[in-house]
Amino acid sequence: MGKPLDAPLGTNTLSVRDNRTGKTYSIPIVDNSISATDFKALSAPRAPSEREENETEKGLRVADKGFLNTAVLRSEITFIDGDAGVLRYRGYPIEQLALHSNHLETAYLLIYGSLPTKSQFQLWHDEIMHHSVIHADAEQFFRSFRYDAHPMAILTSALSYLGSYYSEANPSLQGQNLFTKGDKTSLATMDKQIIRLIGKATTLAAMAYRVRQGREFVTPPTGLSYAGSFLYQMDHLGQENYVPNPVLEKALDVLFLLHADHEMNASSTSVLQVGSSLVDPYSAVAAGCASLYGPLHGGANEAVIRMLISIGKPENVPAFLEAVKKREKVLSGFGHRVYKTSDPRSFIVRKTADEVFKITGKDELLETAMALHDAAMKDNYFISRKLAPNVDFWSGLIYRAMGFPNDFFPVLFAVPRVVGWLAHWRQMMLQTGGVKIWRPRQIYVGAGKRDYVPLEDRVAVEEPKKTPSVVEHSGISKRTTLASFKGQTRAKL
Template sequence: MSETPGFVHGLAGVPVAHSRICFIDGEKGILEYRGYPIEVLAERSTFEEVAFLLIRGKLPTRAELDDWQSQMKRLRRIKYKLIDLLKCLPETGHPMEALQAGVAALGMFYPGRKSRELEPAIRLTAKLPTLVAAYHRLRAGDADVMPKDELDHGQNFLYMLSERMPDAVEARIFDQCLILHAEHSMNASTFSARVTGSTEADAYAVISSAVGTLMGSLHGGANEEVLELLGRLGTPDKVKPYLDDAMAKKEKIPGFGHRVYKTKDPRALILQGLAERLFQHRGSTPLYDVARELEKQMLERVGKKGIHPNVDYFSGIVYHLLGIQTDLFTPIFAIARVAGWLAHWVEQMEDNRIFRPSEIYTGGREVAYVPIDRR
């Protein structure tokens, strides 16, 4: 069926928008937000500044950044009714499910939510960490922790999770992780955000669609699977028998491969450096030895097919070292990526046309209706 002329399975390589937000060269391993190389932004910028860059289209002046940060701080708190809603969700649920429900509910609290002004964008960027941290604490039977105005975005999230003040090195590394995950052109969740936005649904519906799309194991869910795999393998000597078996069954190895990158994902390179900085700060983890062995053997086996570590490969190790529970990895991805989704929503609405692709019908025609008792 994938041979049908005009049909492109998974829309691979089919442009669906003109965009000024993100440049990627998958062969050379280049990633730029609004033309700024990711390496420079990760080294010199902060998540708040990058969110401004993505959503507003330019780097802020000092006054613009101060204003942006104070608006984000002002909008961090969530209403007690939303806390009550999160309390009612089953603790057996995944925090991504709670986040999607929380974002959808958020839209009901704000009159004028259909506005295309920037306030919903700032509110969503500000409140996603509060929703994730609150659900995480409530599901364990703990009280939620109020945001602290004196902390920056990433630092405040770590604080709301544990009620413990993160040290400066950890907070900076976490902020850099948020920068690395903030945007990545037309991936599945961004496309989902654009499709929802194109119907003129509001920003809350746009972001809850995108959160739902990010949930799957082929997209944001892969970083959880990487950590689960490394933990299951436990020692480097288990890598070879695992790979022999998985490759024979044609299984995909989590954290490897990318639709766009045919070399090591530039974000994986930076994350590996961040993981190593954390090791110096906190001590290493045996999981890293397993990860290095797995990467080495994957390179030997499938490197020439362009299968290399992607962003999810080292992010899980970094979060694990920061003491973050595995099922929060994908929500953290969402906390960062919300900036990219919103940038695409703003851009989509500048020159909107509802998405309405076609399909190639392969079902039956003019089928005779059989009454139910004769089927």
């Protein structure tokens, strides 16, 4: 199977010599990528001292911790050039869309690949707003949460709960090719779930907000925009002819548009990983919401505000940055896994922030944020590490100025990201060759084969990471442990 090392220059191949065997392999390069499965051909006899768990005879595995340079699919949706600070939806620069488009129009673009005509957009808008209403039974579901439950925990649960209403959208009930056939009926079923999820995302989020406020839920209004309806459902308390402030409505719509998609981020990948099992889209989107909950992803803008609060006044910034350099503190809102210069969304958000602050007044943390921004951008430590402000640095300040509680920030990220999740999910369902379940490989470095040891012959392992931590119990648990009663049992083998 080997080919000469001196293959003609200019051919789209990669020549690899396996020095274990002396064989040379020619691996095709397609779209500046190589297939990881091609390396399975690079097999070799296992050396006498080598672990059998390495499975050397079965070919090389490609190790990529954290997916730093692994492409999991071919996509037509979003392009990012992290070095140049470029973000495009379906080829359109994010700057143009933020200036001229709106969230629902951009949603159509992301999901279907082109900007809608006037009639197409009107139908799309009307269908989404029509499907924003939630079944009345959902009120009981939301009321079942504790009064102080985190709104992302509520939203994640609600998205999964939503799928229980639509048996026609469940491949486990309707057949595993429900969304992959690509015929008229399959596409119609798929698109109806997309419309439902986008339409109800704001309603579920608003219900999560109001249950925390101890308020009655609000039926989605008619005649308002997507962002306007969201604000109405969160804030309306019975006032006649209530209309959200247009500046705040526009700002929220811009933020929704900017957060709609961001290529193969953690939550989008979670949606596709779960979706590859051909589960219903509600469960897949709920998985994306759970992924977004983390502070390294959707919780980053909340972390920024907590960081700024901890810094306090602008004069405390130098000491904070020194603590960051010593790894004693964490700098949130700077740097990005993809962007190595600046996040193009951050400039748009900064401009949007100015518009919001004109009517809300400047947030008390703004001066601290500006001092932190200016100091970090002049410090060689952060410059050399390419730690520029990202979208989370400014968006949290906007949300705070608009009066949203800190723990609601990730929800304001999740609502628009539903669009991106669904765009990638739909693309995967319709990809050429069908859907193959995602099943990453691992490099096993654990113990080799060993025999079972009887309980009385075992030697205790005392290492902290290899034994359970001591669980602290409440008073009632302690008393119950000390009590005796009929049926009391003790753990035993």
